[in-house]
Amino acid sequence: MQDVIPVTARANPASTARIASHPIHPMLVPFPIVCFVGTLVTDVAYWKTAEMMWADFSAWLLFAGLVMGVLAAVAGLVDFLSNRLIRALAPAWLHLAGNAVVLVLAFFNALVHSRDAWTSVVPAGLVLSALTVILMLFTGWMGWAMVYRHRVGVGNDA
Amino acid sequence: MRRTPDSPRRSICSVAGLAAMLCLTACKESAPDPKTQIGAKPDLPAQQQYLLPPMHVASVVGWKSGETPTVANGLQIKALVSRLQHPRSLYVLPNGDILVVESKAPGTEPIKRPKDFIMKWVESWATSGGDTGESNRITLLRDADGDGVAELKSVFLDHLNSPFGVALVGNDLYVANTDAIVRYPYNPGDTKITAPGTTLTLLPGGPIDHHWTKSLVASEDGSLLYVGVGSNSNITENGIEAEKDRAAIWEVDRATGRWRIFASGLRNPNGLSWEPQTHALWAVINERDELGPNLVPDYLTSVKDGAFYGWPYSYYGQNVDPRVQPQRPDLVAKAIAPDYALSSHVAPLGLVFYTGTNLPASYRGGAFVGEHGSWNRPELNGYKVVFVPFANGRPNGPAQDVVTGFLNPDEKSRGRPVGLAVDKSGNLLIADDVGNTVWRVSPAGR
Numbered sequence: 001m002q003d004v005i006p007v008t009a010r011a012n013p014a015s016t017a018r019i020a021s022h023p024i025h026p027m028l029v030p031f032p033i034v035c036f037v038g039t040l041v042t043d044v045a046y047w048k049t050a051e052m053m054w055a056d057f058s059a060w061l062l063f064a065g066l067v068m069g070v071l072a073a074v075a076g077l078v079d080f081l082s083n084r085l086i087r088a089l090a091p092a093w094l095h096l097a098g099n100a101v102v103l104v105l106a107f108f109n110a111l112v113h114s115r116d117a118w119t120s121v122v123p124a125g126l127v128l129s130a131l132t133v134i135l136m137l138f139t140g141w142m143g144w145a146m147v148y149r150h151r152v153g154v155g156n157d158a
Numbered sequence: 159m160r161r162t163p164d165s166p167r168r169s170i171c172s173v174a175g176l177a178a179m180l181c182l183t184a185c186k187e188s189a190p191d192p193k194t195q196i197g198a199k200p201d202l203p204a205q206q207q208y209l210l211p212p213m214h215v216a217s218v219v220g221w222k223s224g225e226t227p228t229v230a231n232g233l234q235i236k237a238l239v240s241r242l243q244h245p246r247s248l249y250v251l252p253n254g255d256i257l258v259v260e261s262k263a264p265g266t267e268p269i270k271r272p273k274d275f276i277m278k279w280v281e282s283w284a285t286s287g288g289d290t291g292e293s294n295r296i297t298l299l300r301d302a303d304g305d306g307v308a309e310l311k312s313v314f315l316d317h318l319n320s321p322f323g324v325a326l327v328g329n330d331l332y333v334a335n336t337d338a339i340v341r342y343p344y345n346p347g348d349t350k351i352t353a354p355g356t357t358l359t360l361l362p363g364g365p366i367d368h369h370w371t372k373s374l375v376a377s378e379d380g381s382l383l384y385v386g387v388g389s390n391s392n393i394t395e396n397g398i399e400a401e402k403d404r405a406a407i408w409e410v411d412r413a414t415g416r417w418r419i420f421a422s423g424l425r426n427p428n429g430l431s432w433e434p435q436t437h438a439l440w441a442v443i444n445e446r447d448e449l450g451p452n453l454v455p456d457y458l459t460s461v462k463d464g465a466f467y468g469w470p471y472s473y474y475g476q477n478v479d480p481r482v483q484p485q486r487p488d489l490v491a492k493a494i495a496p497d498y499a500l501s502s503h504v505a506p507l508g509l510v511f512y513t514g515t516n517l518p519a520s521y522r523g524g525a526f527v528g529e530h531g532s533w534n535r536p537e538l539n540g541y542k543v544v545f546v547p548f549a550n551g552r553p554n555g556p557a558q559d560v561v562t563g564f565l566n567p568d569e570k571s572r573g574r575p576v577g578l579a580v581d582k583s584g585n586l587l588i589a590d591d592v593g594n595t596v597w598r599v600s601p602a603g604r
Binding site for chain 1: 209
C-alpha cells in the first residue's frame, strides 16, 4: 500500500532515547504493565486461598515492576523533555501524569505488601493493585494514541 | 494511643496519629509508658498496621576498657570472661564450673520476599559485635577460688549446631542444638568432652528456623526434659504448615526420646525454669511484632500442661490478630492470658529464679529476666536485666531494673544481655552476646 502522507507533511515526533532508531520506552513498558497486572492476579489468588506463596509472588512482582517501571519512565521522560512536538500532544501529558500516579500507587502497594501475612494483601493491597491496573488502562490508551495516531517515535521513511 | 486533654497537645497528637497512619516516617507517638505494660493486666492499645514498621536497632559500639554495666544498689559487677564469640546462654555444673554456650543463628533462612533482604540488613547492625570467629561451641569456665576471674577456660564441646539449652541429669549432659537434643557423657571435673553425642530427639530446625534458640530444662526428678521450640515466623508469613509442632514447649521422655506438646501458642519461649516454691514450669516469651510500638507485650508466665497461649491467632487471651488466615475462633476461645507482662518488644531471652543467699535478701525467690532489647519501636526498650519479685509462687510487684547501661548515652549498644544463671556461690551471671562477655553480679563490697 502506498504511503498516504503528503511529502509536505511535518515529520513524525522523534524519540530521543533510542537504539538504532528504535525507541527504548516501548521496549521497557511491557515489564511494569505485566508485573502490575500479575500483582492483581496473584493478590486475588491469595485473597481466595490464603496461600502465602501468592502473596510472596505479589511482593516480587511489585518490586520488579517498580524497578522496570522507573527505567521505562526515565526513557519516556527523556523523549518527552527532548522534543517540543511530543510536549505539544495532550495525550503525552496525560500519559506522563497517569503513569507517575501508577508508580506512586505501586510504591505504596509494595510497602503494604511488606506487612506479614493476610493484611499484606487484604484489603489495602488488593485495592491498590486493582486501582493500579484500572489507571494503567487509561495511561496505556494515551500511550497508544501517541504512537498509533500521532506517530511518536515512528520513522518517516516508510 | 493516649490523648492528652489540652487542645494544642491534642492537635500535635492527631498530626502524629495521621503521620503514624500514613507512616511516612517512624514517628514518635505519645505512647503509653512501658511501665503500664508491666504486670498482670497490661494496657493493650489499638493495633496499628504500618507502611513502614519502625525499625530502631541500637548499633554496636562494644565495651571500652573499664566500662561495665550499671547495677542496682547493694550490688557490684565484673566481667568474668570476655572476648567470647556470641555467648547466648549459661549453665552451672554441680561442681561450680560454668558452661558458656557460644552460638550463632543457623543462617539458613531463605529470602522469600524483597522485605527479607532489608530485614537481614537491619539485623546485621545489631549483631556485628566483632564476632567473626568460630562459634557454635560450649566453653567451660572454672573460678575455683571464687574471685570472679576464671582461671581456667576450656573448649568443652565444639562444632555444635546453633546450640542454646543445656541440662545435666546424673552423668548425662544434654545439649539442645537447633535441630536436636544430643546427649553426651559427663563426669564431674571434666573440662572437655570428646565422646561423640547421641541424638535423643530431633527438633524442628531449618531451613527456615526463624526462632532457632531451643531452651532446655530437666524435670526435678530427671525423668523428663522440657524444650522451648519457637515459631517459624513473626505471624505465619511463612505459611501455617511451617509452624508444625512449633511455638510450643515440648515434653521429652529422657529414657526413650518420645515427646509430646506440653503447651502451645507460645511464639518464642525461652528461659525454661522451675519456680522454687510451687515447682511450676515458667518461661519468658517473645510476642509478635509489627502491630505497634506497644503491641504485643512480651511476657513471663507459668506454663500449664495442655494450655494454649494464643499464638498465632490471638494474644493475651482473645485479642485476635487479623493477619492470620484462616482464623480459628475455636482456638481463640481456648487461649489463656499469660501471668505477667514485661512490656513490648523487650525480647526476654533469659530467666533464672534466685534461690541463692549471697545477693541481698530482697532478691530471694524472685526472677531475674534478661531483656535482649527492642528493634520494632522508635524508643528502645529492654537492653537490661530486670528483677520480678515473687511471693507464694506468683509475681508480686513491678519489675525492677537490676543491671542497665548496656546502652551508652547515645543509645548505642555496648552489649545485650541474653541468658542468665546463678553460680555456685549465689552470684548472678549474664551472657552478653554483643559485648561477647559473661558478667558476674555479686554483693557490693565483697
